[in-house]
Amino acid sequence: MDILSHALGALSPLNLGLALLGVASGIIIGALPGLSATMAVAVLVPVTFGMTPESALIMLGAIYTGAIYGGSYSAILVNTPGTPSAIATTFDGFPMAKRGDGDLAVTLSTLASVVGGLVGVFALLTVAPLLAQVALSFGPVEYFWLAIFGLTLISALSEGSTLKGFMGAGFGLLLSTIGIAVVGGDIRYTFGSQVLLGGIEIVSALIGLYCIPVLIDLVASPESHLKVDEKQRGIRLREGLMHAWIGKFNLLRSATIGTGVAILPGAGGSIASLVSYSEARRAAKDSSSFGKGNPQGVLATEAANNATVGGGFIPTLVLGIPGTPPDAVILGALLVQGFRTGPELFTTNANITYTFVGGLFIATCLLLPLGLLIGRYAFKSIISIPKALLVPTIAFMTVIGTYAIRNSVSDVIIMLTLGIIGWVLNRYGFKPSPIVLGLILGPIAEQGFVQGFLMGRASGSYAVTFFGGPISLTIIALSILSVFYPVIKARRAQRRHTNDADDSRQEVSS
Amino acid sequence: MSKALPKLQASCSARSELLMPLLFIGIGGVFLWQSQDMSQLGAIFPVTIAIVVIIAGLLRLAQLVVRGVLSNTERDKGSTPRRALLVVVMTAWALVMPWAGFLLTGLASFVSLMMIAQYEAWTPRRLMGHLLTGVVLVAFFYALFALLLNVPLPLGRWWV
Amino acid sequence: MRISLSIGLAAGLGLSLASAFTTVAIADDFPAKNIQYVMPFGPGGESDISARLQQKYFEEITGKQLIVQYMPGGGGAVGWSQLSDMPTDGYAIMGSNLPHIILKPMGQDVGFQTEDINNFFYFHYSPDAILVRNESPYQTLDDLIQAAQEAPGAVTFSGSGTYSANDVANTRFQQLADVTTTYIPFGGSGAAVTALLGGVVEAEWGYTTIAANHNDKVRMLAVASEERHPMFPDVPTFQELGYDMVGGAYRGMAVPEGTPQEIQQKLSDIFQQINQNPQFQQEMQDLGFVLIDVPMGEMDTFMSDQMDVYEASARELGLID
Numbered sequence: 001m002d003i004l005s006h007a008l009g010a011l012s013p014l015n016l017g018l019a020l021l022g023v024a025s026g027i028i029i030g031a032l033p034g035l036s037a038t039m040a041v042a043v044l045v046p047v048t049f050g051m052t053p054e055s056a057l058i059m060l061g062a063i064y065t066g067a068i069y070g071g072s073y074s075a076i077l078v079n080t081p082g083t084p085s086a087i088a089t090t091f092d093g094f095p096m097a098k099r100g101d102g103d104l105a106v107t108l109s110t111l112a113s114v115v116g117g118l119v120g121v122f123a124l125l126t127v128a129p130l131l132a133q134v135a136l137s138f139g140p141v142e143y144f145w146l147a148i149f150g151l152t153l154i155s156a157l158s159e160g161s162t163l164k165g166f167m168g169a170g171f172g173l174l175l176s177t178i179g180i181a182v183v184g185g186d187i188r189y190t191f192g193s194q195v196l197l198g199g200i201e202i203v204s205a206l207i208g209l210y211c212i213p214v215l216i217d218l219v220a221s222p223e224s225h226l227k228v229d230e231k232q233r234g235i236r237l238r239e240g241l242m243h244a245w246i247g248k249f250n251l252l253r254s255a256t257i258g259t260g261v262a263i264l265p266g267a268g269g270s271i272a273s274l275v276s277y278s279e280a281r282r283a284a285k286d287s288s289s290f291g292k293g294n295p296q297g298v299l300a301t302e303a304a305n306n307a308t309v310g311g312g313f314i315p316t317l318v319l320g321i322p323g324t325p326p327d328a329v330i331l332g333a334l335l336v337q338g339f340r341t342g343p344e345l346f347t348t349n350a351n352i353t354y355t356f357v358g359g360l361f362i363a364t365c366l367l368l369p370l371g372l373l374i375g376r377y378a379f380k381s382i383i384s385i386p387k388a389l390l391v392p393t394i395a396f397m398t399v400i401g402t403y404a405i406r407n408s409v410s411d412v413i414i415m416l417t418l419g420i421i422g423w424v425l426n427r428y429g430f431k432p433s434p435i436v437l438g439l440i441l442g443p444i445a446e447q448g449f450v451q452g453f454l455m456g457r458a459s460g461s462y463a464v465t466f467f468g469g470p471i472s473l474t475i476i477a478l479s480i481l482s483v484f485y486p487v488i489k490a491r492r493a494q495r496r497h498t499n500d501a502d503d504s505r506q507e508v509s510s
Numbered sequence: 511m512s513k514a515l516p517k518l519q520a521s522c523s524a525r526s527e528l529l530m531p532l533l534f535i536g537i538g539g540v541f542l543w544q545s546q547d548m549s550q551l552g553a554i555f556p557v558t559i560a561i562v563v564i565i566a567g568l569l570r571l572a573q574l575v576v577r578g579v580l581s582n583t584e585r586d587k588g589s590t591p592r593r594a595l596l597v598v599v600m601t602a603w604a605l606v607m608p609w610a611g612f613l614l615t616g617l618a619s620f621v622s623l624m625m626i627a628q629y630e631a632w633t634p635r636r637l638m639g640h641l642l643t644g645v646v647l648v649a650f651f652y653a654l655f656a657l658l659l660n661v662p663l664p665l666g667r668w669w670v
Numbered sequence: 671m672r673i674s675l676s677i678g679l680a681a682g683l684g685l686s687l688a689s690a691f692t693t694v695a696i697a698d699d700f701p702a703k704n705i706q707y708v709m710p711f712g713p714g715g716e717s718d719i720s721a722r723l724q725q726k727y728f729e730e731i732t733g734k735q736l737i738v739q740y741m742p743g744g745g746g747a748v749g750w751s752q753l754s755d756m757p758t759d760g761y762a763i764m765g766s767n768l769p770h771i772i773l774k775p776m777g778q779d780v781g782f783q784t785e786d787i788n789n790f791f792y793f794h795y796s797p798d799a800i801l802v803r804n805e806s807p808y809q810t811l812d813d814l815i816q817a818a819q820e821a822p823g824a825v826t827f828s829g830s831g832t833y834s835a836n837d838v839a840n841t842r843f844q845q846l847a848d849v850t851t852t853y854i855p856f857g858g859s860g861a862a863v864t865a866l867l868g869g870v871v872e873a874e875w876g877y878t879t880i881a882a883n884h885n886d887k888v889r890m891l892a893v894a895s896e897e898r899h900p901m902f903p904d905v906p907t908f909q910e911l912g913y914d915m916v917g918g919a920y921r922g923m924a925v926p927e928g929t930p931q932e933i934q935q936k937l938s939d940i941f942q943q944i945n946q947n948p949q950f951q952q953e954m955q956d957l958g959f960v961l962i963d964v965p966m967g968e969m970d971t972f973m974s975d976q977m978d979v980y981e982a983s984a985r986e987l988g989l990i991d
Contacts, residue, residue, distance in 0.1 A: 035659075038740075042713060043659050046725050046735060139870035140854075161518075163570040167534045170563035174541050177556045180744040180780070183855045184552030185832030187778055189544055194751050194781035198743020212600075219596045220588025222629035265864060266857070319867065320883050321860050328714025328860075335957065336722045342886045388640055391627035392620040393647055395600060400616075400651055403607075404661045406741040406748070407708070412604040420597060428530045429521030443857070446555040451854050453554075455870070458826045458852040608755075660737045662706050662762065 011362070018055055019062040019359060023366045026066020027374050030073075033080045033207050034401015037067035038325040045333045053337045053352060058359030060333060064326050065117060065309055065363040069371060072109040072302055077102055077226070077382045078394055080211035084202055084440055085269030085305040087433060088277040090210060091157075092290060092297030099293055100227040103379045107240035108295050109302040110371035112251060115244075116303035117364035119255035120262070120310025124317075125357050128345075131311075132318035135263045140455065141466055144448030145475040146264070147441040150271050152482040153278050154434045161429070168430045172438020173445070175200055182443070183450040195410040204402045204415040205439055209432040211398050212419020218391055225390055228383050237372065243295045250280050250296050251303045258304030262311030265323045269308045270440050276304035282485065306367075310360060317345055317353065517578040524579040531567040531574070538563035595626045611666025613652060620644045700760060700936050704735040707923075708756070708764045710749025712742035715858065716796060716879055716959075717765045717921055723953055727944040744780065745831055746770050751781030753788075756926045760933035766792075768920035772980045773833050784977065790934045791941045792922030792964035792972065794954060796877035797895035798839040798915070799905075800827075801866060801888045806873075811891040811911055814873060818849035826852045828865040829875035835919045836862075836875035839894065842983055846913045863888075877918060878902065882958030894918060900955060920976070922964065938966040 022044075029040040040063050048056030071082035076093035089109065096105040123131065138146070154165040178189045179199030190196040218225060244251060254276035261272035280300035281290040290297050312323030313330075320341035322328035331341075337352075345353050385393070402415040422432050456462035467473065520527035538560040545553040545560070603619040624640055655661040705728075709717050721738050728736040741749040749764060750771060756762040771787045774780050800811065808814040818825040829836030832855045840853040854871060856862040859880060866874040867887055874880070874888075878899050881890045890905045894915045898907060908915035923941065925934060942965050944950055954961055964972045 038713065039659065042738065042740070045722065046729075046737070049726050049729075136864065136868035139865060139868055161570065161573075163566050163573065164530075166566040167531070167563055167570065170559055170566060171534065171537065173559045174537065174556060174563065177541075177559075180747060181552045182745075182831060182857045184549045186548045186552030187780070188548060188552060188556065189541065197751065197781055198748030201743070216593050216596055217588065219592045219623075219627045220590070265860065319864070321864050322714045325713055328712065328718075332714055332719050332722050335719055336726070336953075341883070386640075388624045388628035389643055389647075391596075392623035392644065395596075395623050396616060396620060396648065396651060399600070399603060399607075399619075400612075400655055400663075403663070404655055404659070406743065407662055407739060408741065408748070408752070409604060409608050409664065412607070413601075416597075416600055416604055427522055428526055430530070442555075447857060449555060450551050451856070451865075453551075454852055454854045455826060458824055460824075660704070660706070660739070662739070 011358075015055055015058050015359070016362070018051075018059045019362050019366060020370070022059045022062025023066040023363050023370050024374065026063035026068075027070035027073075027367075027370060029063075030067030030070025030082055031374075031378060032401060033074045033078070033082050033211060033397050034203060034404055036083055036203060036326075036405070037064050037071075038329060039404065040064070040067045041326045041329045045329060045336075048333060049336075053339075054355045054359075056333065056337065057352065057356040058362070060330050061356060061359040062363035062366070064330065065306070065360060065367065066370075067326075068306055068309055069110070069113045069117075069302075069367055070374075071305075072113070072298075073106065073375065073378050076105045076109065076298070077378065078211060079214045080398075081206050082203075083269065083305075084206065084436075085273050085308060086301070087206070087270060087436060088273045088301035089298060089305075091277065091301075091433070092292070092294050095291070095293035096295065096298065097226050101293065102226055102383070103376065104236045104239055104243075104295065105298050106375035106379055107236055107372060108243055108298045110368060110375060111240055111244045112254075112299040112302035113306040113371065114364060114368050115251050116255040116258055116306035117309055117367065118361070119252070119303075120259045120307035121357060121360045121364060122310070123259045123307075124310040124313050124360070128314045128318050131260075131263045131314050135265065135315045135319070135321075137471060138264050139469075140448040140451035141469065142448075142471045142475065143264075143266075143444050144452055144466075145472050145479070146271065147445035147448060149475050149479040149482065150274065150437065150441045151445070152479045153274055154437060155483055155486055157274075157278070157431075157433050157437070164430055165434045168425070168432075168434035169438040171430075172435035172440075173442040174438075175205075175435075176439045176442025177446065183447055195414065200414060200418070200439065201405055201411050202436075202440060203405055204411045205418050206436060207398050207402050208415035208418035209422035209436055211394065212416065213423040213426050213432070215391060215395055215398070216419075216423045218387065218394075222387070224383075225387065226383055244299060247280075247296045247299045250283070250300055253283075254280060254300040254303040255307040258307030259311035261304075262308035262323060263314045265315050265321050266444065269305060269312070269324060272308050272311075273301040273304040274437070276300045278482070287489075306364070309364075313360075317341055317356075517580045518574060520579045520582050522582055524581040527579050528571065528574055531570040535564050535567040538567065592626050596623065599623055599626065608664050609666060609668050611669065612656075612663040613648070614666065616648050616652070617645070620648055700933055701732050701734045703761060704737050705760075706739055706762045707736050708739045708741050708749060708762065710741055710743075710746040710765055710767075712740055714860070716877070716919070717767065719957065720794065720921060720954065720959065721765065723950065723957075724941070724944055727947055727950055728940065731940055731943055745774065745834070747774055747780040747782070750774070750787060753782065753924065753926050754786055758926050758928040758930075760925060760929050760937060763790075763923050763925050763937065766922045766924040768792075768795075768922075768976055769835050769838060769917075769980045770919075772977055773838065773984060776833075776981075776984055786927065787924045788927050788929065788934075789922050789924045789969050789973065790966045791938045792920055792962060792969070793941055793945050794959045794961045795918045795920040796879040796959055797893050797899065797918040798835065799876055799878055799881060799893045800843075800891045801863075801874045801876045801881055802872065802891060803866060803869070803888055804886075806889075808873070808891065811906075811908075814891060815847050815849055817872075818847075818851050822850035823852050825849075825873065826854055826871040827873050827875050828854050828856055828862040828871040830857075830859045830862050831855050835917070838980070838983060839915070839917060840875050842915060842917075843913070846915060877958065878960070879958035882956070895960060899958070899960065901958060917979075918960075920962070935966055 029035045071086040072089050074080045074082045075086040075089035076097050079090050079094040081087045093105045154169050155162050178196050180187055257276040258272045277300050280296055281287045312327050315321045315323050316327040316331050322331050339352055402412045452465055456465035541556055541560040545557050599619055599622045603615050607615045656663050711717050725736045753764050766787050766789050772784050775783050802808050862874055863880055865871050892908045893905050894908050894917050896916055
């Protein structure tokens with residue numbers, strides 16, 4: 001009954017008010033490209049020192065939940081993922097917005113985020129210690145294979161030529177090696193520039209590769225940014241609920257994948273949403289409509305990335321190993337408040353733990369009304385603002401947002417450079433997603449590989465190290481399946497309508 | 511894999527479609543070349559990837575040559591000067607920001623970008639309205655970042 | 671500024687800005703506003719956590735806030751290479767870590783030199799330690815050394831980074847104990863401890879702080895401090911066991927070159943005062959830190975001693991030529 005009493009404790013008017021404030025400001029901060037959940041939480045930490053531990057935790061959880069969700073706005077409305085875990089939201093969210101369904105996409109993202117968030121929190125509450133053990137069974141080799149699996153999603157994600165996708169991903173992987181190497185300590189590919197010593201910051205790369213091309217094309221024509229359908233206004237909740245009901249399995253599957261993958265520190269969020277996206281696409285009958293504005297795509301990624309909030313706290317709270325950077329900030333705040341991770345979590349520290357989980361639960365529920373309200377406002381302002389103001393505003397946000405990541409003008413210059421490269425490559429049929437995927441997965445793959453190599457040398461057998469574990473073998477099998485599934489599917493489709501003048505998509509997978 | 515295969519559709523011109531793999535092969539080559547004086551642990555990953563990129567580039571070239579390319583005639587046209595201007599303004603903004611400070615460069619770029627993105631004729635009323643909104647937006651973001659989020663925005667070395 | 675004001679920027683905003691420009695840093699009423707504390711690392715690490723603890727007391731003493739910022743990248747190189755560009759009024763300070771600021775610029779150009787880091791106070795260190803899982807067969811350091819002697823290279827250690835405190839400690843340990851181990855670098859101490867807990871490696875080069883944080887799952891075999899840590903009275907020091915190893919990760923703060931001496935002294939005094947607060951001392955000890963006091967006056971001696979130690983060991987151990 002402890003759980004209940006602490007959850008009720010979280011419901012005091014003051015705490016509810018703080019949760020409301022936290023979620024609302026989190027949504028706004030998350031919606032601005034470059035302003036991350038990490039920053040929102042970090043700024044808040046000193047403020048919480050003056051509060052009771054309960055209120056502090058509720059507020060931190062609320063702002064984090066809000067910020068992860070808010071990232072979907074910029075992904076849907078301006079094609080810019082605010083965090084790596086919102087990349088896949090752009091795939092269908094932005095096409096939906098372009099054709100005039102931005103309001104529906106925002107509503108769908110809200111519904112999916114609530115479902116995903118609740119699944120994640122539920123997992124945190126019920127099976128956290130068990131899942132934490134799973135996180136521990138992932139060693140360097142497993143991470144290496146996981147990154148390879150992530151890269152195989154390219155074949156599913158690249159529109160047009162798969163070879164182009166691989167070239168793009170390779171480019172991203174090469175970019176990821178720039179800077180001082182963690183393993184080996186070499187300074188690589190900085191070409192004498194100090195700016196590149198720290199490597200390419202992922203969020204600034206995201207802003208550059210996704211948002212700058214949109215800006216460049218936005219000024220090139222007088223047409224409005226998003227198509228506006230005068231008849232359809234409002235939040236379109238009924239329609240959204242209908243899509244959510246059709247996609248109920250999709251939602252649950254994605255939230256489960258999100259929670260499951262998020263427990264892996266360091267890899268979680270971005271891989272989780274990509275995996276659930278490609279799973280949703282694989283399971284769908286009309287898989288070719290994914291990437292062109294299929295509502296199920298938005299549902300899948302948003303359910304997954306909000307599930308990572310609860311999922312990411314599992315290793316953070318149980319093992320003291322933060323799953324994501326915002327988790328790390330919150331863990332720091334918890335330590336300062338005198339909280340210790342480990343087995344005391346559900347005994348000595350039970351009151352703090354349950355209050356925190358209760359706070360996350362409340363914050364997730366608050367997403368629904370607040371998200372619909374703020375989302376509607378965000379959508380309306382994006383469509384009603386004239387282009388001459390929209391362009392400088394977005395440009396302003398990209399520059400200040402990139403600068404704020406680590407207070408560095410160099411990052412702004414890197415962001416712009418990548419943006420121009422991204423625009424050129426996009427024009428010649430190289431999409432940004434494989435490049436970004438390479439950039440994100442590169443360090444995971446490289447460190448896993450080199451660490452595995454060192455382990456193999458110590459143990460005397462590389463083969464056993466890399467191919468010995470059941471988890472490794474499972475991921476390898478999944479990777480092979482992921483590469484060849486499109487081929488098999490295409491074959492099957494080809495057999496079905498033989499000699500039919502098929503569209504050029506057939507060559508994609510050949 | 512016989513002659514039934516249609517020609518490949520280029521994203522842009524047929525020639526550019528052939529040039530792009532060459533570019534990637536070149537990038538792979540540079541990364542390969544630069545890895546010479548790295549330690550074994552540091553070089554193994556980029557070398558592997560560079561080789562994969564080169565192979566993918568060669569395969570793509572072969573694919574294009576064997577199957578032929580169709581130029582994309584429906585690619586979108588747009589105002590190239592405006593595109594270029596946007597890039598120039600944003601680059602200048604980033605380069606001048608540490609010297610002239612965030613507020614000044616922010617406002618200047620805001621106004622320039624507004625001009626670049628405007629297609630209709632300016633009326634005094636529209637201009638004033640836009641300028642005013644611009645100033646309010648810049649002030650809002652400045653307040654949000656500098657005052658609320660404590661981001662130390664560059665004040666400008668020329669004045670400080 | 672004139673232009674922006676004339677356009678009609680909210681007057682209050684402009685005024686507060688103008689006053690920020692004109693405030694001449696006078697040591698007497700320093701700090702007159704909040705201080706930016708830039709971490710050259712990401713959140714959640716030991717530097718971050720100790721800064722979070724200092725925050726509270728800083729506000730008690732000065733009435734102003736200590737605002738923690740993160741500037742991660744290149745194992746600290748990104749932050750330190752930008753230290754010289756930061757304002758010299760004392761309102762921007764940066765975390766400074768040993769041996770990082772000595773080892774990083776050795777033998778390669780990382781955008782800063784050790785001398786560029788103008789340290790004003792060093793406040794604590796976390797001693798190096800060898801950690802194993804609770805269920806590990808190695809009960810003592812000798813067990814581990816014996817295993818490493820029987821099969822050279824087969825005993826694996828995880829640790830944070832290459833050319834880092836952990837890397838140096840491992841190389842030094844190999845020499846002192848005359849064994850060969852395999853050191854596997856990870857992206858940070860979080861990843862290194864995950865590898866230990868998950869059974870990927872036999873042991874970890876870590877710190878007392880890691881043992882304090884995970885004390886239900888790991889134990890230490892030896893600590894590289896001069897005296898036993900009060901939290902772990904049963905864990906012997908390396909010196910007790912006959913290996914001359916004292917070291918760890920030291921943390922302090924620095925300001926850019928050109929910051930007035932009085933301001934630096936004032937900052938040094940503030941942080942020394944925090945260090946003397948018994949409540950702070952208790953909190954730090956509970957987290958496994960060892961407090962030290964290296965105020966501005968003693969900094970030069972402290973630094974040149976450390977330089978000698980690390981330069982000698984780095985040279986001797988072949989990390990640099």
